[in-house]
Amino acid sequence: QKEVEQDPGPLSVPEGAIVSLNCTYSNSAFQYFMWYRQYSRKGPELLMYTYSSGNKEDGRFTAQVDKSSKYISLFIRDSQPSDSATYLCAMSANYGQNFVFGPGTRLSVLP
């Protein structure tokens, strides 16, 4: 079993839809969880980060962590064509180190 798993997609949704992106992981020591967005031929950029379990909201984005199920989610409300990108989850057990990435989910938001 890979340490972090993510459905690679592609996931296609119409503009305005609510998007749900998910990752599962196997290492119970992970406690810092991040979502990155990567446009084609660009470096990943941080969207959201959370510590331990719970929800965090930032504009149209909501991150959820369920440590008991080893499951994290990113929700995008009112999706836009500009949200079309690959979304990578990442996690680590300690401050600022040893980030492990999921393989990414490719999202297409169709106008």
Place this chain on the structure above:
Amino acid sequence: DTAVSQTPKYLVTQMGNDKSIKCEQNLGHDTMYWYKQDSKKFLKIMFSYNNKELIINETVPNRFSPKSPDKAHLNLHINSLELGDSAVYFCASSHRKQWGAEAFFGQGTRLTVV
């Protein structure tokens, strides 16, 4: 003002050559990383340095050697390049003890070995 910058952005070279990729961060972070992203877009850590000290060295061929002259720089030297080394290499940095622990990435260096 770029936070994490890598050069070159593109690198095309022949098998057997030796090449270097440079990385600099101006964020004041104390930890820097090299990641490799293969054709399937999977990001995998190669090396991590904290205050110029190597703290992660994943299973990477000896042909890859990181060098950190100071906290703000982490260069990657690759000897005897092989076809399988073709990938996008990303440099990243973070602050080891800062709450949030997010990493900031450079724009990537697309290496093609022919």
